[in-house]
Amino acid sequence: MLEANGLVKSFGRTPALAGISVAVGEGEIVAVTGPSGSGKSTLLHCLAGIIRPESGHVTYAGTRIDTLDEAALTKLRRTTFGVVFQFGDLVPELTALENVALPLLFNRHGRQESTSLAGKWLTRFGVADCADRRPGELSGGQLQRVAVARALVTGPRVIFADEPTGALDSRAGEQVMNALLDSARDTGAAVVLVTHDNRVAAYADREIMLRDGAVVAGVPQ
Numbered sequence: 001m002l003e004a005n006g007l008v009k010s011f012g013r014t015p016a017l018a019g020i021s022v023a024v025g026e027g028e029i030v031a032v033t034g035p036s037g038s039g040k041s042t043l044l045h046c047l048a049g050i051i052r053p054e055s056g057h058v059t060y061a062g063t064r065i066d067t068l069d070e071a072a073l074t075k076l077r078r079t080t081f082g083v084v085f086q087f088g089d090l091v092p093e094l095t096a097l098e099n100v101a102l103p104l105l106f107n108r109h110g111r112q113e114s115t116s117l118a119g120k121w122l123t124r125f126g127v128a129d130c131a132d133r134r135p136g137e138l139s140g141g142q143l144q145r146v147a148v149a150r151a152l153v154t155g156p157r158v159i160f161a162d163e164p165t166g167a168l169d170s171r172a173g174e175q176v177m178n179a180l181l182d183s184a185r186d187t188g189a190a191v192v193l194v195t196h197d198n199r200v201a202a203y204a205d206r207e208i209m210l211r212d213g214a215v216v217a218g219v220p221q
């Protein structure tokens with residue numbers, strides 16, 4: 001469903017990706033692992049259409065996405081893909097509820113419908129009591145659950161998560177992972193999960209291990 005072929009990407013003289021090919025199936029949960037600097041984040045950014053590879057292809061559902069124009073990429077990221085980063089990345093001026101409603105408003109849903117759906121997702125992730133608080137007033141675990149709710153509220157087919165629990169203690173991390181993966185399994189969304197934590201990788205169906213911008217192992221679990 002999501003495929004990368006021969007991805008190359010460098011930053012200056014540093015090759016971050018040295019011709020990587022990977023494939024993610026419908027509803028599959030894949031962990032991308034490897035040491036710091038091995039190209040995990042860069043791979044995720046290329047797959048999610050956040051950055052463009054210098055060479056190679058990325059296709060989603062049979063369509064090349066690395067050659068789409070910005071408008072088409074923005075649409076894809078708003079409707080079909082959902083992204084969660086290590087540090088919530090929420091809009092600091094908006095409340096948790098407003099943050100989660102925002103992607104729906106971008107997708108031209110009405111204000112009332114957006115707010116009501118956002119509230120349901122906050123409840124589902126156990127952070128309904130945070131609805132009226134701004135990101136600065138939330139704990140790390142609460143922030144990440146709100147960020148996951150925001151990534152899932154539009155019903156994406158692929159969820160990209162870059163060290164989503166990297167800043168959390170193990171209990172909060174577990175809650176965030178369970179919230180993310182339960183919802184993905186319910187909706188049949190695929191998950192591409194970047195992590196250097198073996199406990200997080202253990203949640204995945206399959207692990208793609210990187211070293212120096214290349215795949216060293218893709219072990220079925």
Ligand code: ADP
Nearest residue numbers: 011035036037038040041042162163166194196
């Ligand atoms: P991790 O190994 O946990 O992914 P890193 O420190 O390698 O953490 O990367 C964290 C983020 O910083 C990534 O999103 C990556 O794209 C970015 N990054 C890494 N190295 C550089 C760099 N030399 N210059 C700018 N950004 C970088």
Ligand code: ADP
Nearest residue numbers: 011014015016035036037038039040041042043
């Ligand atoms: P990982 O996520 O595995 O830590 P990254 O994809 O973040 O690895 O980084 C791979 C390599 O590319 C590293 O050498 C890193 O320093 C470099 N890099 C990543 N992002 C940037 C950036 N924005 N600017 C410069 N170098 C970067």
